[in-house]
Amino acid sequence: MSIEIRRAAGADAAAVHTMLGELADYQDQGAYLTASVADWxxxxxxxxxxxxIAEVGGAVAGYVSALRRPYLWVGGDQLALDDLYVREQFRDAGVGRQLMLALARFAxxxxxxxxxxLRLENTAGYRFYERLGAKLxxxxxAGWSPEAYERQLSE
Incomplete structure (x- = not known):
């Protein structure tokens, strides 16, 4: 199976948004997804x-997303990986590994x-990242929602 990986562009917004929705639903977090295709x-x-984005035979198979941001402790930048998602029909075929390696080539x-x-209950994820040599x-x-901190500020 040939896996092609490329950087997403604006024209890919709908595909990325759809996969983000699939990931959110898989994690029982779909109710919290408020980003739109226009946002993407x-x-x-x-x-x-x-x-x-990874494509297999022209079909979108998955994606990895990250933000380049300052890493204040080291005085440089880092990539903060946000999501790694592979569609179910493409899992266990090396797509996730190829996406991670492509992100490494970018970095x-x-x-x-x-x-x-990484969620503690994601044991498959732990095994996957350990095989890549990641330090876990x-x-x-922690997350602080605007509603929660507004309450604190109004007291």
Missing amino acids: QGFLGREEVVVL LPDRLPISWG VTKTV
Whole structure:
């Protein structure tokens, strides 16, 4: 199976948005997805937003998304991986690995560290990333919604 990977452009916004919806539904998070196709058209035009799409036989098979941002502890930039998603019919065929390697090739010229979060219950993800040689560190991710901090500010 031939896997082709390319950087997404504005014309790919609908495909990326559809896959994001599939991922959100898979994680029982679909109710929280509020980004639109128009939002994604804007995101894909931004230099710091990196989205790579995998295609197999002309069919969109998955994507990896990351943000290039300052890494204040080291005085340079990093790639913060947001999502790695492979559509069900393409899983276990090397698509995820090829997407990660493509992201590594993107990061290599500037030697950018790549970091990401991983749900504790995602045991398959842990095995996948360990096979890539990733260092897995347990860390809790906190989120503070505008509604929550507005309540604090109004007290």
